[in-house]
Amino acid sequence: TNTPPPPPTPLRTTLRRIRIWTPLVLLLLIVFAIAQMVRPLPAPALKLSAAPTFTFEGGELKMPWPGEGQGAVEVEGVGSMGAYGPQKPAPIASVTKTMTAYVILRDHPLKGKQTGPEIEIDKKAADQGKAEHESTAAVEEGQTYSEKELLQLLMIPSANNVARLLARWDAGSEAAFVEKMNAAADELGMTQSTYTDPSGLLDSTVSTPKDQLKLAKAVMQYDVFREIVNLPEVNIDGIPDTIYNNNNILLKPGVGGIKTGSSTPAGGNLLWSANTVVDGKNRRILGIVMGAKDAKLLNDKLQLSIDYSYELIKRAQKDVTSAAVVRKGQVVGYVDDGLGGKTPVVATKELKAVGWPGLQVKLELADGGKAVPHTGRTGDVVGQVSIGTGAGKVSSPVALQSDLAEPGFDKKLTRVG
Incomplete structure (x- = not known):
């Protein structure tokens, strides 16, 4: 005979459910544990x-900032030592030629003892060399100079006619070269700079101290550029006399050049470099003084910018240290x-x-x-x-x-x- 199942009770129902669900729960736990073990570990x-x-240490840095114009100083790879003045776009006169040299060297680099291609002096450059009211080099039509020699004439006597000649040689026209100058400025993050000519004669070419330091960092990577701008004087075949750099602090300890610039709208300007030795290694300091005007004569305004710069250089060289x-x-x-x-x-x-x-x-x-x-x-x-x-x-x-x-x-x- 069939024995009827015992009547259900709460206890029997609970036990039956436990017998049914326990293996399933155990299986899920095992699957979970295995999944946790094989999951990829987080990236350390x-x-x-x-x-x-x-x-x-030492408290706040106290730079001898000029009481006029504007400028800035920084240690390459470390940061800004400070700035003064309005930090607004202003004419930069022949400091413009730093960008001219940068574009030429970027597109026609010189390495080691290379002097680059020979470039012929055209009639326009020769005629402009006779101008009386701007800085020029006395080059003659038909002469040839190497790229390096023309860069020396560009940066040391600040020859406007050579700036324009290099522009035509590189880009076909001065206008096309100016477009390249502005494109280079954009690439370097010089957002407050506008170039309208390759020489800086036009006061519509404007920039700011911080923009010019961006350019200085870029152009000072070229060995030949550093060699040229550090020369206090140079002799070039075809030029009758010794050419002297009007940056007269170049022979001071650790002082390097980049570019002077002066005009009535711009006043006196100097974009400069310097070195100081920290723990046996040279550290490059870059700076600029713009808009020195507290003098009657233009040459005296330029000298003011040089004097202001030298005071900043000496303080920077003294205070840059290591810890x-x-x-x-x-x-x-x-x-x-x-x-x-x-x-x-x-x-x-x-x-x-x-x-x-x-x-x-x-x-x-x-x-x-x-x-x-x-x-x-x-x-x-x-x-x-x-x-x-x-x-x-x-x-x-x-x-x-x-x-x-x-x-x-x-x-x-x-x-x-």
Whole structure:
């Protein structure tokens, strides 16, 4: 006979449900655990734990800014030492020729002892060389000069007729060359500059101190340009007399040239470079003085800009220094495994920053372009800590202070997201 099932009770119903659902729950838990174990691990990342900034001792920097005009000074690769004046577009006179030289060297580079192609003097350049009311070079029609010699005539005696000749040689016409000058300014981020001629004779060619420092950084990368603008004098075959640079501080210690410029609308102007030695290495300082007008004669206005510049150079050379920001063996950060694990990293060498009183610099911790590993041994290099940018950037490798291991079973199992 069939025995009827016992009548249902709450207890029997609960037990039956447990027997049915328990294997399913266990199966789901096993599937979940397996999925957690095989899921890709989060990418480890370097995180900075040291103070993100460092301030140089000595209080606030006090530059001897002129009481007129406008200007700016910066240390290449480090940053701005400050600026003064309205920082608005103004005529720059023959400082314009810096852009002319930049476009020529960018499109017709000279390396080592190269002097470049021979360029013939046309009738227009020869006729303009006889002009009495602008700076020129006494070149004759039919003569030939190398590209380098013409750049010397452009930058040292500031020959307007040579600026226009180079423009025609490069672009076919002065107008086409001016278009290239403005395109170059745009590429360099010189948003407040407008070039209307290759010589700077026109007062419609305007710029600002900060824009000119952007150009200075670019053009000073050319060895031949630095060689030319640092010359206090030069002799060129075909030119009867020695040519003297009217930047009369070029023989002062660590002082380099870029370009003078003067006109009635522009006043006296000097775009300059200088060097100072920090920890045995040359550091380039760039600066400009624009709009020196506190004198009656134009030559005296130019000399004012030179004198103002030299005071700024001397202070910058004196105050630019270095300081140890990170010590060798110092913990600067950690590897974050993304699941709560943190393995400290240390600098493998002392890291010094270049700066001046009151300057605040930023520390950056990065992987150096290589993925941070999931595992590693004590001492393995996993990235770098750095300060500064460009030519002034200094870095130190960072290494694991202890072994780096993958996250354990418990962290893999309990992770979310």
